[in-house]
Amino acid sequence: MKEQRYLFERWISRAPFERAVARWPNDPERYAWPGHYCDYDVQLAWEAWQEAVRNNAAKEAQKL
Numbered sequence: 001m002k003e004q005r006y007l008f009e010r011w012i013s014r015a016p017f018e019r020a021v022a023r024w025p026n027d028p029e030r031y032a033w034p035g036h037y038c039d040y041d042v043q044l045a046w047e048a049w050q051e052a053v054r055n056n057a058a059k060e061a062q063k064l
Helices: 002-013 040-063
Strands: none
Touching: 002 040
16 A cells, blocks of 8 residues: 555656645544545545556456
């Protein structure tokens, strides 16, 4: 997961997107969405990225 987050953040922060990858602190008592990206568009893109990775892994597993 750390490798995927690194790849995602590198991709989304470069041109042409150039989005900020700041995340809310991991403190559920102070923040409603701890660990989520502050920019909701980036959060949605991250969730889509994760789903794509899961789908690709499932397709690769079916090939075996």
